Amino acid sequence: MLAQLLCQYQDTPGGLLPLLQAIQEDLGYIPGEAVPAIARVMNCSAAEVHGVISFYHDLRTAPGGRHTLQVCRAESCQATGGRELEACARDLLGVDFGNTTADGVITLESVYCLGNCACSPSVRLDNDTYARVDREGLAGLIASLRQGAEDTA
Template sequence: MKRAIANPQARPGANLPPAQLAAVRRAIDTHCERPGALLPILHAVQDALGYIPPGALPLLAHELNITRAEVHGVVSFYHHFRSTPPGRHIVRLCRAEACQALGARSLERHAKQVLGIDFHETTRDGAITLEPVYCLGNCGCGPSVLVDADELHARVTPDAFDALARRAREVAA
C-alpha cells in the first residue's frame, strides 16, 4: 500500500534525473510484488545505474511502504551496494583464505598504495574502483584479480597488477 504525499512538490524521486528515475521505476515495477522486494530492487537499480543514487532511497521507501532508514540500512549494510558512481573499471581483489595464503595481503597493500585508494573507493581520475571479493573460484592460482565482470587474472604479482592498472587507465581515458 502506497503512502499519501502531503506535499506533491516533495514527491519522492523528484530530484532524480529522468534516466535515473526511469531505471528506479523499472526496478520497482519489476520486483515490487515479490516478497522481500527491497533487495531485488536494489540489485536491479545498481545493475542499471552502477550504484544506488541517494535520491532513490525516499522513492523506494515510499513505494515499498517502509522507512527511509530501513532502505538506507540495507544499502549501507551490504558492501556490494554503492551510493556513488563507480569508476569506469572495477578491479576486484580476492581476499579469501586460499588467495591470502598465496600472497593476496601483500598484493592488496600494493594495489591500495599504487592506486592511492582503499577498498570501495575510486581513483581521482575516475578510472578504477577497488573492491574486495571473497572468492573468485580460482583458488589454486591466487592471488586472483577480476577486472570488470569478465577478465579474471591468476597469480597476480605487484608488477602484473601495475600493468592491469595501467591498461585500465588507458582504456578508460
C-alpha cells in the same frame, strides 16, 4: 527507469536486494535520493535500505569508474599473498576499497572469492579474472588501464 523498477519489485517478497541490484545494473549505482522511494515501496525503513546497501560490497552509492578492479579478500587468497596485493592496490591507485580514482578511471572493490581459489591470489578486472597475481602483475594491469584511458582521452 527507476520508477519502472520500483513498480516491478514492490510486491515481490524479499525483493529489496534484487531491486537494489536492478537499480545498480541500470544506473551504475544506487542514488541516495532514491532510498526514500525504495523504502516506501518495499515497506521498510530507509535505515534498512542503507543497511542492505552497506552490507553488500558490490552495491555502491556513487558512480563507479570506467573500470572496476576487484581484489579477492577471502581465505585462500589471503593465505597466498592477498594481503600484500590489497596494500599494493591501495598504494598504486591512491584510494581505499570502495572508492574510485580521482581521474575516474578505476574503482577498487573487495570481493570474497572469485571461484579461482586453486590459482590464488586472484583479482578481477571488469569481466576478466586473473590468477596468481603478484605485485608486478597487478602494477601491469593498472598501468595498462591508465594507458588505455590516456589513449582514449
